[in-house]
Amino acid sequence: MTWSTLLFRGLEVWLTARLLRSPIFHRMVGRVHEKIQHVRHGVPPEQMGGTKLENNGSGIKQFFDYFKEELKDQAKGNPRNKL
Structure with missing residues (x-):
């Protein structure tokens, strides 16, 4: 391994750790998950408003x-x- 490969690998690990600690990243993943669940199973009745x-x-x-x-x-x- 060369020094540049080691440097890029360390930078990649640091950036990945920083991304996984970010609340914005987790909100984005949560929204994507919610959209996928809506496509697969439809919108749950409690989010549709119902008879409120x-x-x-x-x-x-x-x-x-x-x-x-x-x-x-x-x-x-x-x-x-x-x-």
Whole structure:
């Protein structure tokens, strides 16, 4: 081995160790992993939002409107088709 090969090998080891300690590198790998999981298995329901109510208050109003509508339908005896 020549000195230049030894020098480059040492530089490579140092750069690799520094890269593996970097939080930016780990965030990037995490994002790539998440994208691959989404492609393979689809987006998990907890990330899609599901039935969460909005924080601005309009979600609660929509819920009560829907609830009143359901009570009216049940009182009339014609429940909606939930498909």
